[in-house]
Amino acid sequence: MGEIIDGRKLADEMQANMAETVASMVKKPGLVVIIVGENPASQTYVRNKEKTAVKIGIHSKIDRLPETVSEDELVSLIETYNQDDNFHGILVQLPLPKHIDEDRILLAIDPRKDVDGFHPFNVGKMMTGQAEMIPCTPYGIMKMFEAYNVDLNGKHAVMVGRSNIVGKPMMHLMLDANATVTVAHSRTVDLAAVTKEADILVVAVGQGHLIDKSYVKPGAVVIDVGMNRSPEGKLIGDVNFEEVKDVASLITPVPGGVGPMTITMLMDQTIRNAQK
Numbered sequence: 001m002g003e004i005i006d007g008r009k010l011a012d013e014m015q016a017n018m019a020e021t022v023a024s025m026v027k028k029p030g031l032v033v034i035i036v037g038e039n040p041a042s043q044t045y046v047r048n049k050e051k052t053a054v055k056i057g058i059h060s061k062i063d064r065l066p067e068t069v070s071e072d073e074l075v076s077l078i079e080t081y082n083q084d085d086n087f088h089g090i091l092v093q094l095p096l097p098k099h100i101d102e103d104r105i106l107l108a109i110d111p112r113k114d115v116d117g118f119h120p121f122n123v124g125k126m127m128t129g130q131a132e133m134i135p136c137t138p139y140g141i142m143k144m145f146e147a148y149n150v151d152l153n154g155k156h157a158v159m160v161g162r163s164n165i166v167g168k169p170m171m172h173l174m175l176d177a178n179a180t181v182t183v184a185h186s187r188t189v190d191l192a193a194v195t196k197e198a199d200i201l202v203v204a205v206g207q208g209h210l211i212d213k214s215y216v217k218p219g220a221v222v223i224d225v226g227m228n229r230s231p232e233g234k235l236i237g238d239v240n241f242e243e244v245k246d247v248a249s250l251i252t253p254v255p256g257g258v259g260p261m262t263i264t265m266l267m268d269q270t271i272r273n274a275q276k
């Protein structure tokens with residue numbers, strides 16, 4: 001039976017340290033979150049971010065825009081925050097409605113305030129060993145590895161999922177930590193055969209309980225990024241936790257695993273920006 005990686009507890013510890021840092025700062029770090037439309041899942045994340053910011057002492061603002069807002073209006077709003085010294089971080093919650101071009105929106109954010117690390121400038125910096133802003137979910141997972149003494153050096157890491165916000169940056173960070181990295185996705189033939197080879201398995205696909213114990217090598221470290229609703233309306237991961245916990249050596253639960261760490265790293269980067 002594996003050990004559970006307590007993301008909630010680690011996040012609380014890190015947040016307590018951040019609160020001390022912020023208390024000693026004359027100018028408080030500021031974070032603005034822009035959310036378009038009424039996606040209920042997005043609303044939950046945004047509420048959690050707000051709660052955490054308040055707890056740490058970060059000045060936080062949420063701009064809620066109607067689903068019908070135009071791309072140009074959203075760009076001008078971002079431009080005002082680019083100029084506003086009270087905000088050190090700007091986050092535009094994804095996904096955006098279909099009529100808005102996400103690439104254009106991400107480009108509009110001043111890279112110095114891009115606390116998500118999604119701007120192509122920051123992506124390029126990270127890929128070339130000059131990272132300044134790191135996507136928060138992969139960054140939080142690396143902090144979990146550190147806290148639980150998971151050494152990636154020479155290990156076979158398998159990343160399932162290749163999105164710009166999780167899979168690709170996670171692939172890169174594990175490569176930088178000297179793992180041998182395989183990336184799997186929806187066109188992978190025989191996914192289980194690939195994941196069974198993993199010493200470290202990170203899953204970000206958005207398919208509830210896709211990964212059962214037949215996908216996991218005994219003793220593997222399993223990180224579940226997924227956030228899905230079960231038919232009964234429960235929040236569940238991409239990994240069947242109850243089954244896989246008996247095979248894995250270390251495993252993250254959902255909720256209480258990766259999610260709280262994502263939010264923590266967002267606060268970390270906002271504070272770091274404010275100190276610059």
Ligand SMILES: NC(=O)C1=CN([C@@H]2O[C@H](COP(=O)(O)OP(=O)(O)OC[C@H]3O[C@@H](n4cnc5c(N)ncnc54)[C@H](OP(=O)(O)O)[C@@H]3O)[C@@H](O)[C@H]2O)C=CC1
Binds near residue numbers: 167
């Ligand atoms: N806890 C947290 O902090 C966060 C959680 N999430 C959650 O993580 C999950 C993934 O998010 P995100 O990366 O944005 O998702 P995307 O939908 O952007 O990407 C999903 C990836 O999974 C792949 N995939 C889908 N189905 C399968 C399958 N059956 N077998 C193998 N690969 C598959 C897709 O392949 P292809 O490229 O071929 O389409 C794609 O690369 C979601 O549940 C999301 O809610 C996301 C961000 C943060």
Ligand SMILES: Nc1nc(=O)c2c([nH]1)NC[C@@H]1CN(c3ccc(C(=O)N[C@@H](CCC(=O)O)C(=O)O)cc3)C=[N+]21
Binds near residue numbers: 093136137255260
């Ligand atoms: N620009 C942008 N940046 C993001 O970082 C971003 C985004 N868009 N869009 C959506 C995804 C998803 N995401 C989560 C963050 C925290 C939890 C989280 O706090 N989860 C808690 C509880 C969730 C609950 O109880 O509903 C947990 O797992 O314990 C989940 C998901 C950030 N994302």
Ligand SMILES: [Mg+2]
Binds near residue numbers: 098099101102
């Ligand atoms: Mg779109």
